[in-house]
Amino acid sequence: MSAITFENIFKSYRQTFVLNDVSLILPAGQTTAIVGESGSGKSTLLQLVNGLVRPDRGIIRIEEKELNYQYISSVRKKMGYVVQGAGLFPHLTIRENITLLARLSGWHQHAIDERYDGFLEAFGLNKDLSERYPHSLSGGQQQRVGLCRAMILDPKLLLLDEPFSALDPITREAIYEKFLQVINREKSILLVTHDMNEALKLASYLVILRNGKVIQEGDPYNVANHPVNQYVERFFVGAHG
């Protein structure tokens, strides 16, 4: 089964194509990395999945079902979303940020607490942070909180929009480790990044995007060993999975 299918997607802003006839079938239960430069259309591709952006033409399917824009907010609740800089709500405490969706979904307090405590531990966050506000946390801590928030409803699909790119290398490595421990094999993950190292570390499927077109896709090591052109090859210079 595929997690996400893009069928002949076209999207343009002000008469410039951002996505130009993109078709992809992304495997379920795996992490797919979409790698490209700024302006390649990778973020737009990700935002098509949760309906923040709608295609001009083409169809998006989630687990084989066409994306339902009419009930988009309940569809979105089944997808975790993490952005660069975490995007935590500044007026809510760490606990409130993480548990907001669970509370609004009517979960029992007991269930919320249990899941919350589990997350803190899994991501190595100190319990003392619970009642603090995001501005008093480090960037790495904020990003871990962002991951917790995205996973609180236990979504089968996670959308990660360059979540780690603002972090220093040491903090990043630490988070990769925690992240790989936490996600179970059943989750489908779509990771957008410009960092091939990160893609090789986290993903089992790789898509290279350039100027709104898919240039190459497949198993990361296959792509690395058989780049279709110099452009793809250059992405691997200095990268070491």
Next chain:
Amino acid sequence: MVKYIFLAFLCYLHVSSSLAAITIGTKNFNESYLLGEIMAQLLEVEGFEVERRFGLGGTLVCYEALLSGEIDIYVEYTGTLAQVILKHGNSTPEISDLNRILAAKGLRVLESFGFNNTYAIAIKEALATELKIDRIAQLRSQPDLRMAFSLEFLNREDGWPGLMRKYNLSANPRGIEHGLAYQAIHEGKIDITDAYSTDGDLERYRLTVLSDDQGYFPQYLAVPFVRSGLPKLALKALSQLEGLIDDERMRALNGQTIIHGNTFSEVARTFLIEQGFTQSPSSINSMPSILDNTITHLKLTLIALVLGVLLGLPLGIIVFRSNMAARVMVYCAGLLQTIPSIALLALMIPLFGIGEVPAIIALFLYSILPILRNTITALVTIDPLLKRVAEAIGLTSAQQLRYVLLPMALPTILAGIKTAAIISIGTATLAAFIGAGGLGEPIVTGLALNDTDLILQGAIPAAGLAICVELFFELLERLLVKPHMLQNEFPS
């Protein structure tokens, strides 16, 4: 159905109140208050119930109030009627001429009280005696007298320029602020100035008025201006005042309030007793207390503010997503703000009458802009990333507002409401101009009487209220907003 019952009830209230009592209005200066009070007490002696709507904001407000039946009587001047209200070319009209035009509007003027409050040329009594002059024409032979006139008088065609031509005068007068002229003449800095012929200050500074022997100045005869439907008995009662007060008497009566500090009620009562209306009523109408005025003031402000929030906040929330709609709304609210308050009040009299309702509506209209604009600004300027995240994690539009956008916008929205509240407290003093009471009442009366104590009785509590509101909102902010949200320390 309920609506019709309500309307019927309103009509009943309206009709019953206009049957039960005669409402007397006055403009916001000394003489108008005094004549209003004299008429009020006289009608009370005759057994009528009288409602006082004193200190209305000038000719326009009084006239609109009379026309719409909010008041039944006020004192007007024939010259003003001709020029300002009827736009009548002849500035010295006969009363019968005025009534012919007014009949179509359901209004009429009664015979004059007997005095003419027009422009006058004033000189120190002692100096006039010494120089043996009592007529304007005699100024021609006194070129050494130092003249200073108010700027308005100096520049009005029916002021100095015309006077100079009519009497063939050659003096070269200076301009002076009217309020300072009496002081200047008193201290001997100038000899001659312009005045109003029944000004109480003439008495205070022992000035005499030179007679207009060639009839240059237009007539401003004081007349009761009434609705035609006034009961016959009331008209008959008021006709007793015809010709009873000449210029000198009016000056003396004005002087008793301005110089000697007697209340309008006392002066009117004494006058009526002197004129033989012995059964003067025992009830003395005292001014409402400072506390009453403060409560009224607070009530006007609070109701207007609540209405402003009820409209401005939802409107801001509805339009903020559309740049165009937000601009249009802020522009409209801004336009409202530019209407001068007296004009806005006068415009509303035909719709809402006088009293608290139009005052509240005016304050409400003025409060919309700061609330609306701050709401829109606060919502628009929230970090777009956070808006995107709120949407992307699956919050519905309502949930985005409730849990993310509004809490983040709260400090700015609160600041807008605070601004509206403080503006309202200031503006609400104008409510006195349309008979809504509040702290403007002592201020307006105090200004008419040149009575600083009275002005302060309104101004100090108003300032106090403004400070209290400031403190209240500070407290509210502390209760509702996290400290780090106030300093704009948003992590990005």
